[in-house]
Amino acid sequence: MKKEVDARGLSCPAPVLQTKAVIDSESPDSIEVIVDNEAAGQNIRRFLESQDYKVSERQDGLDYCISGKREGEAATQKRAPEIRKSEDKKIMIMVTTDRIGHGDDELGAKLMTSFLKTLKEVGSELWRLVFLNNGVKLTVEDSNDLSSLEELEKSGITILVCGTCLDHFKLLEKKRVGETTNMLDIVTSMQLADKVINI
Secondary structure, three states, X not given: OEEEEXXXXXXXXXXXXXXXXXXXXXXXXXXXXXXXXXXXXXXXXXXXXXXXXXXXXEEEOOEEEEEEEXXXXXXXXXXXXXXXXXXXXXXXXXXXXXXXXXXXHHHHXXXXXXXXXXXXXXXXXXXEEEEOHHHHHHHEOOXXXXXXXHHHHHOXXXXXXXXXXXXXXXXXXXXXXXXXXXXXXXXXXXXXXXXXXXX
């Protein structure tokens, strides 16, 4: 039986939380979630894929309809929680600005560029970069720091970019690196991290 979730009019992370509640309580083989903005649609798509659903989507006027279907073993098994080895160390860095410090914006931008270029020196403990608020501007086309972020992503670092923030700045279509995310993913990442560094 197909389960339908109408999450129109809800702001992040409510659409994902509502969808998660339905999956946790009913574990439907098939689900359709309706949202009214592209950022929420991308977040729902990522969440359904993380729950082993095969995802498709369509646009109906101003609404985004994201459908998920589980087949085979995925339909009969609940997703196992993430398991960590005790020796693994995970550092998450939250970047909430496109420059470092206050006083001189040009200097602040140069410092951010230097910071991102140097991040690889953290080594294997660097786990996730999360971009919020003005920080999302570093992940879009024409950003001076795009190549550094692409290099980090290629090396295996997960980059999460706040969809609500991108939408607010009208930059959703211009994002060029990272996965569009929501506050549920960010809070979960904070719980899983051994250390959270705020920039």
